[in-house]
Amino acid sequence: MTSRRRFLGLLAGAAVIGTTGFVVAGQAGSNGLLRSKRPLPKPFTTALPIPQVKRPTRVAGGVEYYTLAQQARDVEILPGVRTRIWGYDGTFPGPTFHLRQGRQAVVELRNELDVPTSMHLHGGVTPPESDGYPTDLVDPVRTKEYTYPMQQRAATLWYHDHRMDYTAPQVWRGLAGMCLVTDAEEENLGLPADKYDVPLLLTDRAFDEDGSFLYPSLHHGPGVEKEFANGVLGDVILVNGAPWPVLEVDATRYRLRIVNGSNARRYELALEPGGDLVQIGSDAGLLDKPRRHPSLTVTPGERFDVLVDFHDYPVGTEITLTNRLDGPVMRFKVVRQGPKSAPVPDKLADIEKLDNPVVTRTFDFRTTKEHHGARMWTINGELFDATRSLAEPKLGTVEKWRISSDFHHPVHLHLAHFQVLSRGAGGPEGRDAGWKDTVDVRPYEVVEVLARFDGYRGRYMMHCHNLEHEDMAMMANFFVG
Numbered sequence: 393m394t395s396r397r398r399f400l401g402l403l404a405g406a407a408v409i410g411t412t413g414f415v416v417a418g419q420a421g422s423n424g425l426l427r428s429k430r431p432l433p434k435p436f437t438t439a440l441p442i443p444q445v446k447r448p449t450r451v452a453g454g455v456e457y458y459t460l461a462q463q464a465r466d467v468e469i470l471p472g473v474r475t476r477i478w479g480y481d482g483t484f485p486g487p488t489f490h491l492r493q494g495r496q497a498v499v500e501l502r503n504e505l506d507v508p509t510s511m512h513l514h515g516g517v518t519p520p521e522s523d524g525y526p527t528d529l530v531d532p533v534r535t536k537e538y539t540y541p542m543q544q545r546a547a548t549l550w551y552h553d554h555r556m557d558y559t560a561p562q563v564w565r566g567l568a569g570m571c572l573v574t575d576a577e578e579e580n581l582g583l584p585a586d587k588y589d590v591p592l593l594l595t596d597r598a599f600d601e602d603g604s605f606l607y608p609s610l611h612h613g614p615g616v617e618k619e620f621a622n623g624v625l626g627d628v629i630l631v632n633g634a635p636w637p638v639l640e641v642d643a644t645r646y647r648l649r650i651v652n653g654s655n656a657r658r659y660e661l662a663l664e665p666g667g668d669l670v671q672i673g674s675d676a677g678l679l680d681k682p683r684r685h686p687s688l689t690v691t692p693g694e695r696f697d698v699l700v701d702f703h704d705y706p707v708g709t710e711i712t713l714t715n716r717l718d719g720p721v722m723r724f725k726v727v728r729q730g731p732k733s734a735p736v737p738d739k740l741a742d743i744e745k746l747d748n749p750v751v752t753r754t755f756d757f758r759t760t761k762e763h764h765g766a767r768m769w770t771i772n773g774e775l776f777d778a779t780r781s782l783a784e785p786k787l788g789t790v791e792k793w794r795i796s797s798d799f800h801h802p803v804h805l806h807l808a809h810f811q812v813l814s815r816g817a818g819g820p821e822g823r824d825a826g827w828k829d830t831v832d833v834r835p836y837e838v839v840e841v842l843a844r845f846d847g848y849r850g851r852y853m854m855h856c857h858n859l860e861h862e863d864m865a866m867m868a869n870f871f872v873g
């Protein structure tokens with residue numbers, strides 16, 4: 393009963409929010425790919441937009457106060473046509489927050505949409521009442537104050553909608569933005585800054601003939617549940633809301649803050665014609681030392697903070713950031729000489745290695761049997777139930793969480809940051825380094841993490857960050873006591 397309701401909730405989402413989209417039978421593959429119904433622009437013709445930096449409305453007693461509004465807007469994403477988006481401050485992505493360790497931020501969110509919302513700061517160490525719990529809703533025309541104490545390290549965070557049953561369609565509509573946290577440790581490194589520090593929010597979308605976003609709905613007819621049970625993919629890659637954009641760069645070192653804000657798409661990012669991605673940070677902040685990757689797998693919710701030195705390429709070179717699982721993402725064009733490249737520090741941050749878990753818990757992420765042609769997604773065989781809890785970690789302790797899976801499930805914990813201990817029979821992979829809050833668990837794989845439950849007591853959650861899986865009940869509460 394519950395499962396059926398939730399599942400319909402997800403798919404009805406788009407209809408409720410007014411998507412006129414209709415997928416003609418056979419147009420979407422069983423891999424969940426939606427195909428746009430209008431001609432798509434040539435890649436690398438749109439300039440990469442950089443989201444506005446959000447400024448506080450006032451600063452008092454060491455606290456920064458912000459106001460943020462969720463608004464519908466018609467914006468030009470594809471040339472010559474308007475797309476209705478839902479955006480923070482009416483933009484997609486929303487404005488980028490620049491916060492600082494130790495400086496509390498209070499964000500007053502005003503919901504100017506006609507549906508309820510809930511805002512989650514992904515990666516934030518946040519009191520439970522400000523964590524954007526899926527049923528902690530902000531109704532239309534209401535406001536809610538979210539308090540972010542910022543007792544946490546420098547990191548690339550992001551914020552997005554988290555409404556119960558509707559996270560996937562509401563994020564698809566545009567409710568996502570980035571939040572860069574800094575601290576003294578990071579500032580002392582002399583990393584590329586200002587225009588050389590570029591946020592890149594990666595999403596995929598599909599467009600209807602009239603330019604509106606396509607998203608599956610029950611109008612799609614029989615079989616739609618099955619078709620999209622693995623998640624929804626679009627055929628247009630948007631970086632900071634622009635299709636396959638191009639960024640003109642100086643021949644110097646850049647810092648790229650990569651966020652996978654896609655509902656379900658995985659990326660294996662690489663540079664063409666070649667060059668390493670030098671990773672300096674993961675989800676929850678700087679690594680101990682830089683790591684070079686010829687390619688990087690980035691699953692929904694994950695962040696990778698990388699350095700790329702365009703000084704290695706002659707002026708005039710075009711370098712494509714590509715997804716080896718699919719195709720191009722965006723392009724960099726070296727157009728001029730730049731300042732001498734900032735060095736890559738050998739040592740980045742002090743990382744304490746977690747040890748001595750007080751308990752080991754097991755979480756199995758798995759599909760249910762088909763039910764009227766629909767599949768649901770469970771954790772330890774359970775669909776999400778807001779009143780139940782799957783774990784009660786003690787504040788300040790470290791626990792070992794063993795996560796197993798039958799599919800690709802990017803597993804995200806609210807509040808607690810963790811370190812990857814093992815992957816299958818082996819140790820962590822290169823991309824697992826550092827403090828994380830989201831981990832890629834592949835089909836039939838077991839990943840062990842050591843998580844520290846620090847900060848606040850109360851109700852938090854873990855869930856799959858494939859947003860369709862999340863809406864199909866692949867979430868669980870844990871209570872920090």
Ligand code: C2O
Pocket residue numbers: 512514552554693804806855857
């Ligand atoms: Cu980015 Cu609970 O989510």
Ligand code: CU
Pocket residue numbers: 769800801802856857858861862866
């Ligand atoms: Cu999943």
